[in-house]
Amino acid sequence: METTTKPSSLADVANAHVQKAPGTRALGTGLETRGIHAWFGKNHVLSDINLDFAAGTVTALIGPSGCGKSTFIRTINRMHEFIPGAAMAGEVLLDGRDVYAAGTDVTKIRLQIGMVFQKPNPFPSMTIGENVLSGLKLSQQKVSNKDELLEECLERAGLWNEVKDRLGAHGGSLSGGQQQRLCIARALAVRPQVLLMDEPCSALDPGSTLRIEETIRHLSDTMTIIIVTHNMQQAARVSDYTAFFLSDGGPGQMIEASPTNEIFSRPRDKRTENYVTGRFG
Amino acid sequence: MSTIAAERQVPAPRVLTTQPRFSDKVFRAVVTTGGLSSLIILGLIAIFLSYRGFEVLRQEGFHFLTSSDWSITTDDAGNVTESHFGIAAMLVGTILCSIIAVVIALPVSVFSALFLNFYAPAWLKKILVAVIDMMAAFPSILFGIWGFLVLMPSVEYWAKLLNKYLGFLPFFKLHPYVVTRSPFVAGVVLAIMIIPIITSVSREIFSQAPLDRIQAAYALGATRWAMIKAVVIPHGRSGVIGGAMLGLGRAMGETVAVFTVLNIVFQVNWQMLLGVGGNVASLIILKFGEASPYEIKALMAAGLVLFLLTLVVNALADLIVRSTGKSGR
Known part of the structure; x- marks a missing residue:
């Protein structure tokens, strides 16, 4: 009996889209992390993470709460250091250059490596249009074709049709899912090479989540995306590669990183298998 | 089904009541006393100032706000003969x-x-x-x-x-x-x-x-x-x-x-x-x-x-x- 071809397992979901091969696109050489450790005060939270992110791919970071996924991506764009007492070791190489090298302008790094947060956080004092272009203002950049950029970013974030008639309304007047797409549009306006997404859909309803996942698939044509998610279905749906993080009470470690269809169909590590099959976490 | 539902009478909204606990009542009384006392004290001050300043305000009228002399003349008995107050x-x-x-x-x-x-x-x-x-x-x-x-x-x-x-x-x-x-x-x-x-x-x-x-x-x-x-x-x-x-x-x-x-x-x-x-x-x-008693009234005003x-x-x-x-x- 033929039923609808609804994918039944995570592996099927992951297989449903073609995985991008690394290094096929001229988007720079991507991002590499070498021996990343992180501390909060004396608390060692992340141990020896080595991961490569090929340009133009989507990588999902999965794992139970408290395993250091978010901390890890925050070391990539140097947001980690805002927390008092935070420290890190290792190197983050963007196009081969260490973002922690002495003399690096940290604001430039954050322009190249954008970030979308868990909770939508548009600037409430600004209009929708101003929100999208806020990154340019904040980093004191000038552009001539503001209107084009505005439309392009909202279009790519999948929000243009919903807000094109009310660009002068305040950012806070949008729904949660729209606000998050507004935040994505805002991150795109400064044209980052890499986009970090820290559980971007965890506060959203399924419909908005779907829209954002579509957006991620589109964006990966032009940038490298790293997404932290607790939703394994989401990892299977959007990512080319998946890395599994775990903490056994000590600092968080990366257990396994593979192409997404492999990690869900034949995980190499027993712990990964237990997690992706839902035995814990 | 829908016809039955349409015929059904829409009830009036119920009156919702809550019975506060004793501890709640005590706390409410304490807070209310505190909140009202500052208002009452402020009100009493305003009444006191109005009462004491009323005579001068009535005599000077709007000039009290627009003129700038402050003089008071009394006769030997201490009665006010002439006064001008403006602030x-x-x-x-x-x-x-x-x-x-x-x-x-x-x-x-x-x-x-x-x-x-x-x-x-x-x-x-x-x-x-x-x-x-x-x-x-x-x-x-x-x-x-x-x-x-x-x-x-x-x-x-x-x-x-x-x-x-x-x-x-x-x-x-x-x-x-x-x-x-x-x-x-x-x-x-x-x-x-x-x-x-x-x-x-x-x-x-x-x-x-x-x-x-x-x-x-x-x-x-x-x-x-x-x-x-x-x-x-x-x-x-x-x-x-x-x-x-x-x-x-x-x-x-x-x-x-x-x-x-x-x-x-x-x-x-x-x-x-x-x-x-x-x-x-x-x-x-x-x-x-x-200040003489009359001037004090002006000061109150x-x-x-x-x-x-x-x-x-x-x-x-x-x-x-x-x-x-x-x-x-």
Whole structure:
């Protein structure tokens, strides 16, 4: 009996889209992390993470709460250091250059490596249009074709049709899912090479989540995306590669990183298998 | 199915009641007493001032606010034969000194609050916060004495400077040439008195700027100052205005410090460098000691006007805070 071809397992979901091969696109050489450790005060939270992110791919970071996924991506764009007492070791190489090298302008790094947060956080004092272009203002950049950029970013974030008639309304007047797409549009306006997404859909309803996942698939044509998610279905749906993080009470470690269809169909590590099959976490 | 549902009567909404617990009732009584007592005391003060000042207000009418003479003549028996009371000069002085104070204190306070929250190292912040809080508790007569002994001798230089470069503005005009004991000096003394108030309020509101928006700004490549402009100031604007109005209220009611440094002259003066002026509170302290019973009534009327002026300023502050409070939160 033929039923609808609804994918039944995570592996099927992951297989449903073609995985991008690394290094096929001229988007720079991507991002590499070498021996990343992180501390909060004396608390060692992340141990020896080595991961490569090929340009133009989507990588999902999965794992139970408290395993250091978010901390890890925050070391990539140097947001980690805002927390008092935070420290890190290792190197983050963007196009081969260490973002922690002495003399690096940290604001430039954050322009190249954008970030979308868990909770939508548009600037409430600004209009929708101003929100999208806020990154340019904040980093004191000038552009001539503001209107084009505005439309392009909202279009790519999948929000243009919903807000094109009310660009002068305040950012806070949008729904949660729209606000998050507004935040994505805002991150795109400064044209980052890499986009970090820290559980971007965890506060959203399924419909908005779907829209954002579509957006991620589109964006990966032009940038490298790293997404932290607790939703394994989401990892299977959007990512080319998946890395599994775990903490056994000590600092968080990366257990396994593979192409997404492999990690869900034949995980190499027993712990990964237990997690992706839902035995814990 | 739907026809049955349509025929069904729509019930009237039920009356919802709650039975508060005993402990709830006790607490409510305590809180209500506390809340109402301040209102009642304020009301009693207003009634007292109106009652005592009514006679003079009725006699002088609107002239009480618009004229500037303060004279009382009594015959040998001590009966009042003729009297003129007008506090226009004092009202102008009150407003002028307070505005000077806020104009000076506001930027200083906002910048020190930003410094304390976003730039100062932790150890320095701790020390400075303690010092500023101490300043808020400092007796005002000491500020007055400082103004008299330290500020006044040096103010001539500053007054000349202001007059030389900004003399084309009416406020900075200087003729005839008397600079010491001017509203400017009083304004500076008041500014120093209200800086701690505005700084504490601003510091508090700035520290509540939401972390997620601060991070969003940094993640977009903002420098610290760009982040402050985009997130912290829009968030804190209404609170800062509230703090400034609190400071303005304090400045308007200040008595001793102004009395120490200001030349109290019954002449309307908008030139802030000219040594002529006074404020309502210092008028009261000046006249109160030797006032006849009838003059005391006039002073009470002046007090009532000051009371109402303060109320108006506070209401205005509330209005501004409300209208600016929505955006940026």
